[in-house]
Amino acid sequence: MIGVLVDNLRLAFGTFLAHPLRTLLTLLGIVIGVATVMTMMALLEGLRMKVNKDFGQLGANVFRIDKWPQGFRFGGGGIDWNKISRRKRLTVEDKVAISEQCPSVLRTSASSWQPGEVLRTAMSETGRDVFVIGATVEYPETSGITIASGRAFNEGEEVDGRRVAVLGPDVADKLFPSLDPVGQTVRIRGRPYTVVGVMERRGKVMGLFNMDNQVLVPMSTFLGQFGLRRGVSISVEALDQSGVAAAMDEATRLMRQRRDVGPTADNDFEVSTNETMAKSLNELSNVVTAATFGVCILSLLVGGIGILNIMLVSVTERTREIGIRKALGAKKHRILLQFATEAVVLSLVGGVLGIAIGFGLAALGRWTFGLYTAVPVWAVAVSLLMSSGVGLVFGIYPAARAAKLDPIEAMRAE
Amino acid sequence: MLIELKDIRREYTVGGEVVRALDGVSIGIAKGEWVAIIGQSGSGKSTLMNVIGCLDTPTSGSYRLNGKDVARMDDDELAGIRNREIGFIFQNFQLLPRETSLANVELPLVYRGVSARERRARAIDALKKVRLENRMTHKPTELSGGQRQRVAIARALAGEPSLLLADEPTGNLDSATGEEIVRLFEELHQAGHTLVLVTHEPRLAARCPRAIRLSDGQVVGDGPGAEVAWQGVARP
Numbered sequence: 001m002i003g004v005l006v007d008n009l010r011l012a013f014g015t016f017l018a019h020p021l022r023t024l025l026t027l028l029g030i031v032i033g034v035a036t037v038m039t040m041m042a043l044l045e046g047l048r049m050k051v052n053k054d055f056g057q058l059g060a061n062v063f064r065i066d067k068w069p070q071g072f073r074f075g076g077g078g079i080d081w082n083k084i085s086r087r088k089r090l091t092v093e094d095k096v097a098i099s100e101q102c103p104s105v106l107r108t109s110a111s112s113w114q115p116g117e118v119l120r121t122a123m124s125e126t127g128r129d130v131f132v133i134g135a136t137v138e139y140p141e142t143s144g145i146t147i148a149s150g151r152a153f154n155e156g157e158e159v160d161g162r163r164v165a166v167l168g169p170d171v172a173d174k175l176f177p178s179l180d181p182v183g184q185t186v187r188i189r190g191r192p193y194t195v196v197g198v199m200e201r202r203g204k205v206m207g208l209f210n211m212d213n214q215v216l217v218p219m220s221t222f223l224g225q226f227g228l229r230r231g232v233s234i235s236v237e238a239l240d241q242s243g244v245a246a247a248m249d250e251a252t253r254l255m256r257q258r259r260d261v262g263p264t265a266d267n268d269f270e271v272s273t274n275e276t277m278a279k280s281l282n283e284l285s286n287v288v289t290a291a292t293f294g295v296c297i298l299s300l301l302v303g304g305i306g307i308l309n310i311m312l313v314s315v316t317e318r319t320r321e322i323g324i325r326k327a328l329g330a331k332k333h334r335i336l337l338q339f340a341t342e343a344v345v346l347s348l349v350g351g352v353l354g355i356a357i358g359f360g361l362a363a364l365g366r367w368t369f370g371l372y373t374a375v376p377v378w379a380v381a382v383s384l385l386m387s388s389g390v391g392l393v394f395g396i397y398p399a400a401r402a403a404k405l406d407p408i409e410a411m412r413a414e
Numbered sequence: 415m416l417i418e419l420k421d422i423r424r425e426y427t428v429g430g431e432v433v434r435a436l437d438g439v440s441i442g443i444a445k446g447e448w449v450a451i452i453g454q455s456g457s458g459k460s461t462l463m464n465v466i467g468c469l470d471t472p473t474s475g476s477y478r479l480n481g482k483d484v485a486r487m488d489d490d491e492l493a494g495i496r497n498r499e500i501g502f503i504f505q506n507f508q509l510l511p512r513e514t515s516l517a518n519v520e521l522p523l524v525y526r527g528v529s530a531r532e533r534r535a536r537a538i539d540a541l542k543k544v545r546l547e548n549r550m551t552h553k554p555t556e557l558s559g560g561q562r563q564r565v566a567i568a569r570a571l572a573g574e575p576s577l578l579l580a581d582e583p584t585g586n587l588d589s590a591t592g593e594e595i596v597r598l599f600e601e602l603h604q605a606g607h608t609l610v611l612v613t614h615e616p617r618l619a620a621r622c623p624r625a626i627r628l629s630d631g632q633v634v635g636d637g638p639g640a641e642v643a644w645q646g647v648a649r650p
């Protein structure tokens with residue numbers, strides 16, 4: 001039994017080596033299909049791992065209260081965006097109330113932001129892509145920000161609406177490549193801010209949103225510059241992990257009360273934990289995974305037709321060989337097995353090449369775009385399984401044709 | 415009797431017309447005999463050889479090989495019989511072009527389920543018998559015509575079959591090489607092998623102890639080679 005397998009494998013690789021280029025070309029469908037799946041899975045898995053890590057870093061005891069639903073959605077998801085836009089904004093007063101009136105809450109912070117800003121010094125300027133965050137003093141704690149040099153702004157500066165700023169490391173590197181930024185002045189829309197500190201590097205959330213290209217300024221200063229009627233987003237940190245549910249409960253009840261929500265009406269605000277956000281991302285990535293597999297099945301189908309084609313060619317070209325083998329005593333199932341093994345080996349070669357290319361592309365993405373990628377083991381297994389399955393399904397018909405050949409006729413062929 | 419053919423008929427229908435390639439052939443061949451089958455082109459020699467070699471099943475008639483009724487066996491059973499009982503030496507060698515002499519000679523043993531090690535040993539023995547031990551790793555394209563025919567003979571011998579069947583074994587060879595092959599057959603005959611060879615050359619048939627002459631699918635002569643070979647043929 002093992003002997004038969006070894007003989008057949010040797011024959012299969014023999015054919016492959018006899019026409020390497022021709023075979024590789026017909027395998028392209030499978031190679032591309034598998035490479036696509038591997039690359040997509042590597043990206044998604046990397047994203048998933050990174051997100052779970054990033055959200056984990058933000059602290060397990062923190063949840064957020066927002067006007068807008070948070071997280072990632074595929075399509076509209078049946079959300080009435082019109083209705084949401086008519087909701088009242090959240091305010092710093094709400095934040096203070098939660099802090100004061102909810103016993104399970106350790107601390108709260110409020111933040112508001114303005115994307116796409118430019119920071120300037122006399123010497124240089126950043127791109128039009130800096131994320132300006134106005135926040136209360138607790139924000140670094142609730143958001144997992146640590147200060148690398150200098151300090152964060154303090155309560156007094158917040159109350160007075162001082163123009164002080166904490167720079168993200170990318171902003172600091174860009175504006176002050178050779179200078180200590182602390183004590184320097186930067187301008188946001190013409191207004192001067194004194195740099196008091198620089199944040200520790202944090203990287204990108206999901207490899208997409210750059211957490212280091214930010215500037216943190218006091219909330220009151222931010223509202224003064226960008227508009228007093230802006231809503232805020234509130235982060236709430238519970239006393240400990242077991243208190244998260246209670247804190248959520250208390251904060252929700254308080255907010256309903258403050259916003260006059262009727263006893264039977266739905267919340268007119270959103271409460272989300274990092275976990276729910278991570279979960280919504282995982283759901284999204286499941287949809288993408290399914291879609292990728294759809295694409296992959298299509299290209300595997302194309303690959304399968306390639307296998308069918310090359311095996312039919314192979315059987316025709318080797319009619320004489322088949323005739324000789326049968327004349328010398330090969331039974332039908334031996335010939336069938338020989339050609340089926342060959343088809344499976346061929347498509348496995350395609351699968352392995354595809355996997356290698358997938359790993360290569362994932363590494364390329366990592367080195368050139370700084371994407372976080374990780375090839376999941378199950379994707380390798382599924383790719384191998386699928387490509388050998390394709391070989392078997394599409395190789396059976398040519399193999400059966402070979403097995404049925406009449407030895408006399410076959411030996412006469414040229 | 416090793417081979418017992420009774421009233422064998424093999425008919426082909428081509429375009430609605432029936433061609434009787436074998437038309438009631440009855441012959442017996444005993445173990446250890448060396449028999450030539452001779453006849454004009456189209457007389458049915460190859461058809462008869464295919465039937466004897468279990469490559470083809472007769473339309474009617476009975477065929478017992480080594481006591482077994484093979485006329486009613488299915489394809490896979492016949493494959494088993496061919497593998498164990500018959501050593502083929504085909505007209506144009508029919509070697510696998512991509513394989514070495516050794517691998518070619520091993521082939522019948524592969525399908526008999528002999529282990530790789532034993533297969534190799536027996537193939538080497540067979541190649542030694544045809545004096546090709548120094549060409550074992552050559553491929554057919556790297557061998558002369560006579561050497562290829564010897565590989566084909568070694569392959570037929572490797573399985574130690576009851577019967578060696580050769581179709582025009584010298585047909586593609588020059589006379590010197592042909593002579594060399596005939597000598598080899600003489601040796602094999604002396605060693606006790608049963609040999610049936612198809613030829614259209616009276617000169618070769620004349621050297622066989624027995625010859626059977628076919629004409630239009632019927633046996634028209636059966637006797638010592640020297641007599642039957644020249645039957646109805648102008649002696650040069």
Ligand SMILES: Nc1ncnc2c1ncn2[C@@H]1O[C@H](COP(=O)(O)OP(=O)(O)OP(=O)(O)O)[C@@H](O)[C@H]1O
Pocket residue numbers: 426427428433434435453454455456457458459460461462614
């Ligand atoms: N597959 C076939 N289909 C139809 N007719 C066939 C087939 N094979 C052989 N025949 C016919 O059977 C007859 C005998 O053919 P066979 O090949 O046995 O002759 P042969 O004696 O071997 O001739 P040669 O010396 O030319 O090889 C011929 O008339 C041939 O046309």
Ligand SMILES: [Mg+2]
Pocket residue numbers: 459460461
């Ligand atoms: Mg013939």
